[in-house]
Amino acid sequence: MITLIKGGSVVNPHAGTVEKRDLLIEKGKVSRILPKGALGETPSISTTLDASGKMIIPGLVDVHTHLREPGFEHKETIASGAMAAAAGGYCVIACMPNTAPPNDCRSVTEFILDQGKRADKARVYPIAAISKGQKGESLVDFCELASAGAVGVSDDGFPVLNSELMRRALEYAHYCGLTVISHCEDQNLSRGGVMHEGEISTRIGLPGIPGASEDIFVYREISLARLTRCPVHIAHVSTGASVELIRRAKDEGLPVTGETAPHYFTLDHGVLVGYNTRFKVNPPLRTSDDVDQIKKGLSDGVIDMIATDHAPHDSLEKEVEFDKAAFGMIGLQTALPLTLDLVREGIMTLPEAIKKLSSNGAALLGVPGGEIKEGGNADLAIIDTEYEYCFEESDIFSKSMNSPFLGRMLKGRCDLTMVGGKIVYQRDT
Amino acid sequence: MEALSVADVSLILDTADSLKSISMREIKKAPTLRGKSVVNFFYEPSTRTRSSFEIAAKRLSADTFSLSASTSSMVKGETLLDTARNLQAMNPDVIILRHSSSGAPYVFAKAVKASVINAGDGINEHPTQALLDLYTIREKKGGIEGLKIAIIGDIAHSRVARSNIIGLLKMGASVTVAGPPTLIPKGIEAMGVSVTHDPVMAVKDCDVVMLLRVQFERQSKVLFPSVREYATFFGLNEKALKSAKKDVIVMHPGPLNRGVEISNGVADGPYSVILEQVANGVAVRMAVLYLLIGGSKSDNVD
Numbered sequence: 001m002i003t004l005i006k007g008g009s010v011v012n013p014h015a016g017t018v019e020k021r022d023l024l025i026e027k028g029k030v031s032r033i034l035p036k037g038a039l040g041e042t043p044s045i046s047t048t049l050d051a052s053g054k055m056i057i058p059g060l061v062d063v064h065t066h067l068r069e070p071g072f073e074h075k076e077t078i079a080s081g082a083m084a085a086a087a088g089g090y091c092v093i094a095c096m097p098n099t100a101p102p103n104d105c106r107s108v109t110e111f112i113l114d115q116g117k118r119a120d121k122a123r124v125y126p127i128a129a130i131s132k133g134q135k136g137e138s139l140v141d142f143c144e145l146a147s148a149g150a151v152g153v154s155d156d157g158f159p160v161l162n163s164e165l166m167r168r169a170l171e172y173a174h175y176c177g178l179t180v181i182s183h184c185e186d187q188n189l190s191r192g193g194v195m196h197e198g199e200i201s202t203r204i205g206l207p208g209i210p211g212a213s214e215d216i217f218v219y220r221e222i223s224l225a226r227l228t229r230c231p232v233h234i235a236h237v238s239t240g241a242s243v244e245l246i247r248r249a250k251d252e253g254l255p256v257t258g259e260t261a262p263h264y265f266t267l268d269h270g271v272l273v274g275y276n277t278r279f280k281v282n283p284p285l286r287t288s289d290d291v292d293q294i295k296k297g298l299s300d301g302v303i304d305m306i307a308t309d310h311a312p313h314d315s316l317e318k319e320v321e322f323d324k325a326a327f328g329m330i331g332l333q334t335a336l337p338l339t340l341d342l343v344r345e346g347i348m349t350l351p352e353a354i355k356k357l358s359s360n361g362a363a364l365l366g367v368p369g370g371e372i373k374e375g376g377n378a379d380l381a382i383i384d385t386e387y388e389y390c391f392e393e394s395d396i397f398s399k400s401m402n403s404p405f406l407g408r409m410l411k412g413r414c415d416l417t418m419v420g421g422k423i424v425y426q427r428d429t
Numbered sequence: 430m431e432a433l434s435v436a437d438v439s440l441i442l443d444t445a446d447s448l449k450s451i452s453m454r455e456i457k458k459a460p461t462l463r464g465k466s467v468v469n470f471f472y473e474p475s476t477r478t479r480s481s482f483e484i485a486a487k488r489l490s491a492d493t494f495s496l497s498a499s500t501s502s503m504v505k506g507e508t509l510l511d512t513a514r515n516l517q518a519m520n521p522d523v524i525i526l527r528h529s530s531s532g533a534p535y536v537f538a539k540a541v542k543a544s545v546i547n548a549g550d551g552i553n554e555h556p557t558q559a560l561l562d563l564y565t566i567r568e569k570k571g572g573i574e575g576l577k578i579a580i581i582g583d584i585a586h587s588r589v590a591r592s593n594i595i596g597l598l599k600m601g602a603s604v605t606v607a608g609p610p611t612l613i614p615k616g617i618e619a620m621g622v623s624v625t626h627d628p629v630m631a632v633k634d635c636d637v638v639m640l641l642r643v644q645f646e647r648q649s650k651v652l653f654p655s656v657r658e659y660a661t662f663f664g665l666n667e668k669a670l671k672s673a674k675k676d677v678i679v680m681h682p683g684p685l686n687r688g689v690e691i692s693n694g695v696a697d698g699p700y701s702v703i704l705e706q707v708a709n710g711v712a713v714r715m716a717v718l719y720l721l722i723g724g725s726k727s728d729n730v731d
Contacts, residue, residue: 199616205531205553205591208615275532319510321530323551 001046002026003421007036008051008382010372013058013355023056025378028421033374051382054415057354059091059122059379061361061369062332063181063259064156064235064307067093067124069115070108071100076312076399078112081332082121084310084397086425088333089414090122091379092362092369093310097129098157104129104140109148121424122417123379125367127152127181130169134158139169142176151365154181156235159217161187167224174230179364181233184217184242185283194323196269196284204273206322209284211239218242222249222256231255233364236309238264238283240293247302257364258297259307262331262338263404265294271404277318277325278404281311298356299347305360306353308335312400330398333391337410340385344411350385378421385412430556430595438600442564444716445709451488452711462491465722466521469495470512471548472528477683477707478548478557482525485714489723491522509533513540522722526550544721552586558682559592561713563600565706566637569678574601577674579631580622581607581665582641582690585614589682590641594620607631608641609663611652628665632673638700640665640681640690656689666692670700678702 003025010021010033020036024045067081068074078095085093095112097103103112109126116124128150132138134157142153153173160166160182173180190213195201197208214237221232222245237243237260249256263281268288271279279285297303311328318325335357343353359370368377388411393401417425433441451459467486471479479495486493496516507515509528516524523544526534531551538545549555567573578597584590584606597604604622606613613624625631632638643659653659670677679691679700687693695701 197615199619202614202616203591203620205551205588207552210615275535316508320508321528321536322532323530 002031002044003047003049004039004045005049005051005056005382008054008056011055011057011351011354012372013351013359014371016349016351018055018350021056023372025418025421028378030372030374030376030378033372049382049416054382054384055350056372057089057381057383058358058370058372059381059417059419060089060336061092061358061365061367062090062308062310062335063094063305063361063364064261064309065093065095065332066098066309066311066328067095067112068099068312070111074399075314075317078115078124079119079121080397080399081310081312082116082119082124083425084330084332085122086417086419087397087414089336089381089383089417090332091381091417091419092123092125092367093332094125094127094151094365096127096154096156098134102129102134103127103150104132104134106144106148109145109150113149121419123419125149125151125365127154127156129153130155130160130180131165136160136162136165139165139172142173142178146176146178150178151367152179152181154183154235156181156183159183159185159187163220163224166221167228170224170228170230170232174228177366179231179233179366181235182217182221183235184214184221186213186216189213189216193284194280195272196286198269198287200269200272204275206272209282211241211286211290214239214283215241215245218245222246222254225249225254225256226252229255231257234258236261236264236283236307237294237297237303238286238290240290243293243297243302247297250302257304258302259305260294260298260303261307261309262335263329265291265298265342266338267404275322277320277322278329278402278406280322280325280327281329282327295342295347298342304356305364306335306339306356307361308332310398312398313402314400318402328402330396330400330403332398333396334403334405334410336383336414337412338405340412378418380418381414382416383412383414387411387413389413430554430559430592430599433556433599435599438560438563438596441560441713441716441720442567444720445564445712448715448719449709449712451715452708457488458490459488460490461719461723462486462489465491465523467491467493467718468516468521468524469493470516470524470526471495472498472526472533473549475527475549477710478527481707481710482548482714485711486718488711489715489718491718509537510540513537517541517543523718546717546721549588551588552591553588554592555588556592557710557714557717558589559596560717561706561710562593562639562680562682563596564709564713565680565702566678568709569702570636573597576602576636577605577634578602578637578639579605579607579635580639580641581628581631581663583612583643584608584617584641585612586644587641593639594622598622605631609653609659628663629669629672632665632670632677635673635677638665638670638673638677638679640679642682642684643686643689660689664688664690664692665695667694667698670695680706683707
């Protein structure tokens, strides 16, 4: 079984290059990378994929996905989420622990891994909770969870309010080889809020969440990183002030990394006029100044990666009064085209964009991925960066439809995704 | 109020003028809305607004029917949209909605064919209150353009303030808001008002002073230190009122917290038009109902 992918341009995020290359895939691995047409003797090729005019990218890696299994299977299952991921060009997704029960023990971690294998789409890696029951009181068994297959810990959805607990989490997780991902939110400031606090919230009469509720905790994590010299990763950065804090921490040489999500560089709080709950997300959509700062942070490398914070919610949670609606939006199938918009805007080059969507995430979690190399896993996607289309519900593979980008014209999409040499998604032609 | 044009507002106020006399007659009824059904759906408690709408509808001979959250299936877990669809199935002409969530009437209106009147949504808007306030000001002052208005109190949590700010600015008045810094929402200047904190400064040379109720039920404990302190430093008494124009009028949407935001002397004094506001509320709501379903056109008021 040898597969040939011919005629495409391979994006190499490490070298920063885009070069025409043919790929041979054998036994789940990339066996050879050849200059276009250099394949001399023809080995026994069983499948040939024509990638002419397309880009071949390392499979994308999402460090921040919410799959709702176990507990909320009406919103998303591990199988449906892994399928949506594959359709979005993702080969790796790391799922957050806020399920029911939460992923705070070996049995849930193993269940997630099993379900991921059974789904056999994008590779699924569990992120376990920091605290038992995500209650912010005591640490979970980090070493045991690491041995069970968890790649990181986070109480995402809930901030760790107790600073000592966070300090100990950083110290202990570092020893266990687990990445700590922090959801930064001072809930004493944000409680009751449903959108960014500012001119728009004042005008349309919705309770606000100030940017400071994020910034305060970002600074706390930086301060703890300075104290412990242990790495910390800041989830879903949404404010310009947070970008600036991370910039200074990096200048100081502290082991701090940060991610943002496509909605934070694509939308601002102006879209909330009209009370459409599809735009309700936490942290909330901020001002256009914040959007500009996020883009700047992506451009100068302060923000290391683009995660989706894919958060499926059923109509039951979304078709209600604005203040009663759930926070969150799906994003696995829109992250790629929205990031390509930044490439077209000149914020990043294509290899830089792919690095933020794949290699940097793989490095953060310590999982294979983010590069196409001889001998490496054949985890890749063939994408058409020029294809324009209106994003519609019929495009969505997730069980939930809560995308803020429905009805929007998108440019760029995934044509084929391969995980371990196996095609897990191929667009209908 | 955002969606209404200056001409719309003037039409509503003019219509209220011509309907006001009905309430003064011995037989307080006109046949204008005979055969029309009006649903009063109050998801949140209300005395003034609810009875005002009910009286307004009845004086125009509409059939009214009241529903509250506690007597509706919402206590059984029915969603707002399903309640809307079920009400629509009974084919009413108007649904008057009061709801604790900002934006609820907008969502509700999309689910029904009937006209929807926003009778107050969360901390967003209370358009008919603003209309009756505009009506009262116009009646007392002969017009609205060029007047100096102070709105004092909990601006952050007040739908009355928001609707009045939008309406007053639209009609050409200048507006100053005042209250403790914790009750002035961020970015309010962008709406076109000036901000101060001291009520004495705010009422200086004013034609109209609007007071807002301190909404204890909406507040977290840390917004201001105590009722005593509020009354002393942010409440309006007769002394503070002296810096206003001589013919100033004092308004309040009710219910009053006497001795907190308003002293007894101001509430019952010669400048107070508080009860006239209530009377005008019926006329303005009759006008809104008449304009929505008295003719053939159907629209929403928000």
